[in-house]
Amino acid sequence: MGPLGANLYPEQGAALLLSAFELGVNFIDTAEYYRNYAHIRLALQRFKKPESIIISSKTLAPDDRSAAFAVEEARLALNRDMLDIFLLHEIRNRSDFESRSGAWQVLRNAKKNGVIKNIGISSHSAAVVAAAAVDPEVDVIHCMLNYTGVGILDGGVEDMLAGIALAKANGKGVYTMKAIGGGSLMNQAKKALTWAFAQPLPDAVAVGCKDKTELLTNLGWLHGEDPPEAEQCRMLSRRLIFDDCHACGACVKRCANGALTLSEDGAVWHEEKCLFCGYCAAACPWFCISFA
Template identity: 40%
Template sequence: MGPMKKKRLGTTDLYVTPVGMGTLTMGFSQKNLPEEEGAAVIVHAAARGINFFDTAQYYDTYRYLAPALREIRRRGIPEPVISSKTLAEDYEGTRDAVEECLQSLDRSAVDIFLLHEVRGMDDFRRREGAWKALLDMKAEGLIRAAGISTHHVDACRGMAEAAGCDVVFPLINLTGLGIRTLDPDGSDRPASREEMEEAIRICHAWGRGIFTMKAFGGGNLIEDYVRCLDYASGIPGNQSVMIGMADTAQVDTALRYFQGELDRTYVPDITGKRLMVDQSDCEGCGTCKARCVSHAIHWNENGLAEIDQKKCVHCGYCAPVCPVRAIIFL
């Protein structure tokens, strides 16, 4: 098969491959790869034709992207589209986050910069200063496209009418694992994939670029690899599926799928994988601990949930109830 056909991201001038590479998986909270190893995976992906990479200030993965970009430029591989994001809530903190990204990656402008994990439109309004910083820096030519990443249906839907929004990066997958919404009465509840599909449809109709995360639900749905990607890539309005990758085999498998070369009966080898609580996401609410039928989840010294691998029976009952999608299969 030839190179993947790139898609225009909304009404921006950015054209991206239908699959992107997320770098969270290789970072400190998950695989914590040596810098040289992580950079090599990124270079491999770019050399194979993936032109879209996601990072974030919080992931601490600029240390992989920086040397990878130097090698990509040295080899004459086309410069990829980079998306980053920040958890900052104020104007100055957001400007600092963008400047950090530009300096770390040796760029004069970052392609996409997002407010990271916006938890509903109330949260977006609370971060008004941060949003203004993104729009100001876009006007200054330091950002090419601004938007948000979110697990919340109401935030995705609300960004359709948000002035200056170019792109939205929502969570969606085959079973709706991890999708939330903030109702008008202020209650935060689980939401369905159909609700997020409708929010994506509305954003797309308003010209927002859409790329999606967590097609495998943090690895919890990975055994249904082909169906998961069939679903995510087939969502109307979704221009790219961002997949967390930490080795070249994962890159090559994803490329075979998107180039139509992967056996439809493919099931990944999950030998050695385990359920774990991402300590960077866990909020210590105790929902997973209460749901665990094997009493395998306990509080660690930081007051966060941790899974005892000797007791865990891999039933997966804990993952769907986590309100912040902190339980992953890695």
């Protein structure tokens, strides 16, 4: 619902979240980068049992200072003394995890001091999930999983499922992302979502929705029904926009999915490979990339 997606106003987002809470949804996946804390805070203020809602957030922080800021920002913005779950966002590989050790240390200290209840990582990589599955300090793993394997790095669906099984055997919480491949499986959304919901191991599936029609469709499929609202769901037709590109290549380097290449005129977007994760936009030093 934030600027990377439907770009709802906080009032609109809060109304949608309240509808979800009333229908039994009790788990929210968010991130510093998603810029939707205001939507969540407003919904929690208006909900009769705000403490029953579990919130998982995450930070792209590369170091200790930015991680400490991210934790405090989340606590203030979400109006929570203790965060339920806070993750290092998008660990790409082992060296990425090692280079962010200062940020990880901040999360470890915050857990020790009762500021965060559970810490962990999010990743698109099956190899990272397998490593996190045996790391005793990781409580929660948020990982990429969809039935075609689109977007899974360092392996495929079976590798990711094996990592999830190992994590669960070691007592960790696991919730999955990108069941519809960030939109690339939207034309087979029912199949993709029902497959994700049917997986026995993950504790939850993070599914986005921008209006009540999508919410009711998602919930109908979760419950094995054929919701009439599904007929009215519009195909997502999102795209990336490049404004005044300086052709520096930073976004191309940042995209792990090969969805960007560089020409003399600037970045070139390959829609068929794009997962709409938004990481390229965060990497652009000139703020050239936006979503429409």
